[in-house]
Amino acid sequence: MPDTATAARSRIFHELDFDKPGKQIGYLRVPQSRDGGAWSTIEIPIAVINGGKGPAVLFTGGVHGDEYEGQIAGARLARRLDPQSLRGKVILLPAVDLPAALAGRRMCPIDGRDFNRCMPGDARGSFCQVLAHFIDSVILPQVEVCVDVHAAGNSMEAALSTTMHWVDDPKVMQRTRALAENFAAPYNVVFWGVDEGGTMAAAAERHGALTISSELGGYGRVSVDGVRVAERGLDNVLKGMGMIDGKPDTSQPDGGRTRHMEVRDQKSYLFAPSDGLFEPLYLPGQRVSAGERAGYLHFIEDWARDPMPIDFRIDGHIWMAPGSGRVRKGDVVAVIMRESEGV
Ligand SMILES: [Zn+2]
Structure with missing residues (x-):
């Protein structure tokens, strides 16, 4: 359940009821006063698809604006997912840092920040910090699983992969690895990156959610294979958790399975x-x-x-x-x- 006391301190407002059955498509409104728009808001797209009893998951894309596969796959899933055939709840934020997504940039053009270094945020802070605070205090406490879809942005290209952190609890490691196997990118990479504590993944872990992220393209363009892997992966996660019918398709082009890798050194x-x-x-x-x-x-x-x-x-x-x-x-x-x- 959302922490209403914390939520009340947020400056973000919306018309969603996270517990209501059915599909709600709307916006998180982040106040952004500007010349010519005293009461202006930045509207962050959000979908809450609630099929009643079952687990709750969060899918995010566009945490970095120059990473497109998660934006496409997340928005498409929000359109096509039918609450009648869903057990549990899916919250979708396909373009978390919308100003960065519209600009095709990694950094948010409003406050110059990398959203993925802003968790757990600050209700009185800058645009990204306010949004991060809302996600951390209202959305993450509701979910058991978080899948944050990234790519390597304008500067790099990644081998198509899910990613997961080293965490201390071996049971959590195993369950996270199983989640990644369900998502079924060609590679699953266990790592701890540079300055990782402020990321969406680290925040979701602090709330006790099983968490994977991913790297599904890069070079500032839309990866054909990356979109396919993202779309199948999100479906696979829902199937693997019994939230929609069907078995996860975990096949790979080489006939094998997801290869488990690590970046330790x-x-x-x-x-x-x-x-x-x-x-x-x-x-x-x-x-x-x-x-x-x-x-x-x-x-x-x-x-x-x-x-x-x-x-x-x-x-x-x-x-x-x-x-x-x-x-x-x-x-x-x-x-x-x-x-x-x-x-
Ligand atoms: Zn990213």
Whole structure:
């Protein structure tokens, strides 16, 4: 149940009744006073589809505006899901950071923040903080499962994967892994990223929800395969939880199953040692070895400087590959995942 005391402190208002049966499509209204619009609001799309008794899940997309697969899959699911054939409740936020989604950007153009660093938010804070506070205090306490669909945005491309965090409880690890197997992306990557505490996934975990996220494309475009994996994955989760009829389709193009991977070692992250134009020599999913050439950093403005070679530091498969051309010193130019040693 929502924490009404906390909800009452939120500045967001809406006309939804989270306990009412049926389908409600509407908006969370975030006050955003501006020149020419004293009482203006930013309307964040939300769907609550309630089929009565059963589990409650949250599907989110567009936490980063330049990641499109979850926006498409989430909005389509909201349109097609029939409460008559649903057991339990699905809450869908297909474009969480709507201003960023409309701008095709990672960062919110209103307050300049990365929404996925703003949880658990602040009711008196900036746009993203106010929205994060509402999701953390009103929505996450209602759900048992959270699936937050991401891609690698404008700067990277990911091998199509679900992701999950290392958590202390082995039972939670197992159940989360089973959830990822149901979603059935080609890879499932266990990791703990840079500055992960403010993410949607970390917040959902703090509320005790089983949580997976995903990386289903990148390079700032819509991945054909990523949308397919996202749509099937959301359906699969509902089927796996018995919320809609049918068995999850977990098949993969290579005839196998989801491959369990992990990013445990700091050497998995390869950083640019200097500003430059990075030329990668690999593709997402490709197998690579320690010492093998990862790419070259070009200094196109200076004939006197030869391209700088960058080599991989560990064996594994490429999880994240860069694609934006120009990089800055300290930017990640590859993330390596390795076969999981088991959880
Ligand atoms: Zn993202």
